[in-house]
Amino acid sequence: GEDVEQSLFLSVREGDSSVINCTYTDSSSTYLYWYKQEPGAGLQLLTYIFSNMDMKQDQRLTVLLNKKDKHLSLRIADTQTGDSAIYFCAESIGGTDKLIFGTGTRLQVFP
Amino acid sequence: GAVVSQHPSRVICKSGTSVKIECRSLDFQATTMFWYRQFPKQSLMLMATSNEGSKATYEQGVEKDKFLINHASLTLSTLTVTSAHPEDSSFYICSARRTGRDEQYFGPGTRLTVT
Numbered sequence: 616g617e618d619v620e621q622s623l624f625l626s627v628r629e630g631d632s633s634v635i636n637c638t639y640t641d642s643s644s645t646y647l648y649w650y651k652q653e654p655g656a657g658l659q660l661l662t663y664i665f666s667n668m669d670m671k672q673d674q675r676l677t678v679l680l681n682k683k684d685k686h687l688s689l690r691i692a693d694t695q696t697g698d699s700a701i702y703f704c705a706e707s708i709g710g711t712d713k714l715i716f717g718t719g720t721r722l723q724v725f726p
Numbered sequence: 727g728a729v730v731s732q733h734p735s736r737v738i739c740k741s742g743t744s745v746k747i748e749c750r751s752l753d754f755q756a757t758t759m760f761w762y763r764q765f766p767k768q769s770l771m772l773m774a775t776s777n778e779g780s781k782a783t784y785e786q787g788v789e790k791d792k793f794l795i796n797h798a799s800l801t802l803s804t805l806t807v808t809s810a811h812p813e814d815s816s817f818y819i820c821s822a823r824r825t826g827r828d829e830q831y832f833g834p835g836t837r838l839t840v841t
Contacts, residue, residue, distance in 0.1 A: 650832070655837070656835065657730075658821075663829065703770070712775060714760075715772075
């Protein structure tokens with residue numbers, strides 16, 4: 616199947632790290648993505664990782680990929696109130712342009 | 727770079743009427759655009775893949791006669807919701823894939839309300 620699962624909600628204190636997890640099912644996925652959606656807005660591409668990589672770091676963002684377990688995570692260091700949003704992971708279906716999105720994790724950052 | 731716009735951002739229409747939503751890639755060419763639908767507090771569901779100069783590919787369960795897609799140029803795709811019903815009310819988001827690249831860039835979305 617093409618199900619991408621995420622936990623629904625995460626609450627963290629400002630300045631702490633946030634870790635958002637995602638499990639996917641298509642082992643042929645070429646790329647895995649993380650998108651951010653603020654209320655009433657479209658999706659902003661945060662980062663992506665190629666399937667042959669284990670880790671990618673981009674400023675405050677660190678993506679970890681465990682292909683064996685089909686597990687993807689996004690770590691946000693020094694989380695700020697502006698990071699409050701819904702975060703979606705997405706996998707590209709092998710050999711196609713199609714993206715399958717996860718269920719989304721709502722991140723709430725409190726002072 | 728890689729800006730995608732949608733117009734209108736919000737539209738209210740009466741049942742039975744048709745409404746057209748535009749998706750434009752402003753600073754790049756997009757051979758392929760995608761149309762998604764998002765219900766409140768839910769994830770995005772791919773409706774169709776739009777390829778410039780050819781017919782769109784619809785996902786299973788999406789009525790192609792109801793959701794008409796036209797991708798007439800490398801920077802513009804349109805989605806027309808025909809004979810709209812209240813259950814078509816949703817947030818419609820498009821994305822564009824830059825020609826020769828893999829990333830998709832998303833528009834800001836269009837909120838459709840059918841009364």
